[in-house]
Amino acid sequence: DAGVIQSPRHEVTEMGQEVTLRCKPISGHDYLFWYRQTMMRGLELLIYFNNNVPIDDSGMPEDRFSAKMPNASFSTLKIQPSEPRDSAVYFCASSFDWGTEAFFGQGTRLTVV
Amino acid sequence: AQSVTQLGSHVSVSEGALVLLRCNYSSSVPPYLFWYVQYPNQGLQLLLKYTSAATLVKGINGFEAEFKKSETSFHLTKPSAHMSDAAEYFCAVRHSTGGGNKLTFGTGTQLKVEL
Numbered sequence: 001d002a003g004v005i006q007s008p009r010h011e012v013t014e015m016g017q018e019v020t021l022r023c024k025p026i027s028g029h030d031y032l033f034w035y036r037q038t039m040m041r042g043l044e045l046l047i048y049f050n051n052n053v054p055i056d057d058s059g060m061p062e063d064r065f066s067a068k069m070p071n072a073s074f075s076t077l078k079i080q081p082s083e084p085r086d087s088a089v090y091f092c093a094s095s096f097d098w099g100t101e102a103f104f105g106q107g108t109r110l111t112v113v
Numbered sequence: 114a115q116s117v118t119q120l121g122s123h124v125s126v127s128e129g130a131l132v133l134l135r136c137n138y139s140s141s142v143p144p145y146l147f148w149y150v151q152y153p154n155q156g157l158q159l160l161l162k163y164t165s166a167a168t169l170v171k172g173i174n175g176f177e178a179e180f181k182k183s184e185t186s187f188h189l190t191k192p193s194a195h196m197s198d199a200a201e202y203f204c205a206v207r208h209s210t211g212g213g214n215k216l217t218f219g220t221g222t223q224l225k226v227e228l
């Protein structure tokens with residue numbers, strides 16, 4: 001397996017634009033996590049899915065953020081409209097089961113200007 | 114609620130010296146604990162994990178960690194630091210919430226290795 005695949009690796013967009021980040025988890029993994037990493041706040045869990053169902057979205061900053069997982073092999077994190085303070089590295093991770101480690105993608109570095 | 118606290122946001126050691134990165138956890142149930150490493154511009158990579166088996170856990174790159182329930186600690190150690198160990202290290206706890214489970218990370222410790 002190629003691991004968790006995220007796209008794009010880098011995204012630069014203007015304030016107010018819609019941004020969509022994509023993630024392909026490792027095949028067979030039941031859990032998918034979206035994290036945001038910034039210098040100020042470190043690694044924050046935004047939302048996670050179990051078997052494609054969102055379980056906990058309490059970390060999603062506000063209504064401008066939304067995440068979907070239409071099937072077991074694909075998830076998106078959307079920001080609409082984007083703001084400069086959304087600039088961060090966004091990581092997707094997946095894991096097989098409770099108690100097993102999460103495997104991380106390379107991240108998407110988002111810059112909103 | 115379960116959480117982890119990493120003491121020291123920056124640690125500096127000399128090459129060949131002992132590495133000790135501290136992590137304390139808070140959990141009302143036996144936790145599953147992890148250490149991850151992040152190299153610049155990379156994702157996180159698992160170093161080792163504790164899942165209630167042996168209390169001394171050996172990981173990759175010569176790292177190990179010991180689970181001490183009495184101290185609620187899971188410190189990461191390596192006997193001899195190498196320049197390639199310079200990175201950021203994260204302690205994490207896996208815990209249940211609302212019928213599911215999630216992985217919560219500490220704030221990270223930046224390890225610097227000097228000649």
